[in-house]
Amino acid sequence: MDRSSIFSVVDVETTGLSAERDRVTEVAIVHVQADKIFRTYATLVNPGRPIPPFIQQMTGITDAMVAGAPTFAEVAQIISANLAGTVFVAHNVRFDHGFLKAEFARANHAFPPLTLVDTVALARQGLRGLPNYRLETLCEHLGLVAGRHRALGDATVAAHLLIKLLGA
Secondary structure, three states, X not given: OOOOOOEEEEEEEEXXXXXXXXXXXXXXXXXXXXXXXXXXXXXXXXXXXXXXXXXXXXXXXXXXXXHOOOOHHHHHHHHHHHHXXXXXXXXXXXXXXXXXXXXXXXXXOOOOOOEEEEHHHHHHHHOOOOOOOXXXXXXXXXXXXXXXXXXXXXXXXXXXXXXXXXXX
């Protein structure tokens, strides 16, 4: 992997686990190039439906917090511009990519073609023998502070994880 590429480290918070049924409540993108974070983007998103209580408890994102937030359709162009021409990176990339792809489709907005990189797969290759490869476990192993289920915190720590894994 070319370290001079621009990596968009993405994290989304959602109303549940199904990209088809559930909706995004928060998006964060942390741009990394040459082992440095150089730009971030984050926004709450109004999912157009109530956030289940257990999700509110886990993320701290409440219905009141997203009531005045933009809809996904209103931020799709900004997200697309942040992702275009970059390598899409996430911890469990299929989850975040799947949700964004579904939201772009619902918004009738083209999703940019992207190369996908999963920090879970990179960690399994570079850090053998750990009990699991959850973000919290990797953070503890590498001395990073976990993001605690908020998009910008999780994307930022995943960006630091990516930098460490590419340097390994």
